[in-house]
Amino acid sequence: MSNTVDRPTLQRPVFPFTAIVGQEEMKLALLLNVVDPKIGGVMIMGDRGTGKSTTVRALVDLLPEIEVVADDPFNSDPRDPELMSEEVRERITADQPLSVISTKISMVDLPLGATEDRVCGTIDIEKALTEGIKAFEPGLLAKANRGILYVDEVNLLDDHLVDVLLDAAASGWNTVEREGISISHPARFILIGSGNPEEGELRPQLLDRFGMHAQVGTVKDPELRVKIVEERSSFDRDPGAFRTAYRVPQDHLREQISHSRERLSQIHLDYDLRVKISQVCAELNVDGLRGDIVTNRAAKALAALGDRSEVTVKDIWTVIPLCLRHRLRKDPLESIDSGLLVQEKFSKVFGYST
Template sequence: MTTISAIENKRPVFPFTAIVGQEEMKLALLLNVIDPKIGGVMIMGDRGTGKSTTVRALVDLLPEIQVVTNDPFNSDPSDPELMSNEVREMILQRKQIPVSTARISMVDLPLGATEDRVCGTIDIEKALTEGIKAFEPGLLAKANRGILYVDEVNLLDDHLVDVLLDAAASGWNTVEREGISISHPARFILIGSGNPEEGELRPQLLDRFGMHAKVGTVKDADLRVKIVEQRSSFDKDPKKFREAYKSAQEDLSVKILEARERLANIEISYDLRVKISQICAELDVDGLRGDIVTNRAAKAFAAFRNHEKVTPKDIFTVIPLCLRHRLRKDPLESIDSGLLVQEKFSQVFGYASAP
């Protein structure tokens, strides 16, 4: 399995394992890679805290996947839910499907993107003159089975955010124009980042992100010096710096792959599920997304830790990430740091301190 060297010929990427601190953000990203159904991550924090660097570093760790060759939607040759209608028709007609391997892609969504650029567009002229559905795929097609990253998501037009979240939730993107409708799979991990000083997302949009990670400026002087040294070393000789972390990168990549394979067999007891729902109810969390995401994240974390069953400690670690942005709050207050969620966890589970 080629995991690290495949992109050496492109712009060098800072190694994920070399990133100092910001454990909460790194954990949220890793859990979403292990189980994309968690629903993505919203990362909010100060300027210059490595949000974009960390997200782009994540791509280095992702495994290769099987895709239908030259398919614009990165269709899965074996899963009907992840293949385009054209590939499905080829299978029904028993045609030979060319298959190749490709790295999981990460697509950057620019702030000025139009809806046509995001969703794709239908060539009306070709449809009328030649009678065929000529579809020009957008960023959602390119992001299928990969990662869609939106930097400064809180500055993105609300309508576009709605489109992204709808596609992320349903796994499909539908483009309709002039009586012509085309659908294609759009299963991706949605990662948004932003600076709270530039405004928060609407609560109903925040709720659609599976997890919410907060990042802050490092206060420890020694740690700040280490971060500066790491960055200076990388800028001076990226190839040599990446080589020093090659083993750690490959180890983490294998760990992610094994966790993905182990995930389906992870158990979470009925008692723990009841307590998760009790915490959500007592915190007055609207809807059931909080319950569902916490269950999924706890199982993904257990898989990452090579456990067979979810433990209270697994839940304690992930539940602030899953619930903090779903709490009812005063409009003038910022999102809870997670302490309120952890306090409620201790009450429900009967712990005097962290497990």
């Protein structure tokens, strides 16, 4: 008779993404960023207890596997020089063999109390001076390379740290300088921030650096609220059985994301539509060109997600409030939601109504 017992799963069970009720705006913004990480991340603002953190953690379960160089702290891509650490590049130049493994795209949580050294990494000055080597201890940005960096309550994070995160997210590189010694490594990640507007807003220049801005609110429909409570209770009672019940839709969405990422480069956005997107941005007095770029990218990602080869006007209508609402100049006397302002201007320029 065998005395062996089944090994328990070591990972904490994650609530399935496809089981999340409502909050369509937040779910769409997250999915589009996974399809095209160059959109530039998403800022999720909303009431407490609206499932912001649950939804972000559920997203990780859907992410595809990627190839990385084994034992490399930066998750270096074995083929793309832009996503390689300096050490991996040197090994390739010297014709040294690389051990390559497949791993799930990871999500890194950035705690509110994190120091700059913890985020960016540290250089051991003593070792560098005495032994003549660049002794670098990687930080959270290194771990997040080619993955997701999640900052809960980002509006409570020190402004200096937010600047560091956004600079790395925009450039794709993190540079650490100490006592004349400089080390750079790739830091391409999807930056996701969440927060409660009652606890303070981000500065406009920082908000502008997030590709998209999703708003979430407390569900008002009593029947929908009951459904959410029942789903959560079922999951807490038996996570394994609950996840099994959602395996088919989870697998389907996982395949849909993978397929969309592969065909993204083939999606066409008509020139006339691009001109009208820029016209909307200009008439809304959106500073800079980030709004134009992100709207173009998001519309293409949505078309890819819908298995279409051409971007439609409806695709742009769907994504443009998410891409522009946080880039509008705040008018304290304006009572209308900024997303509705964007849609009003869109309808006028495109001659479109739902």
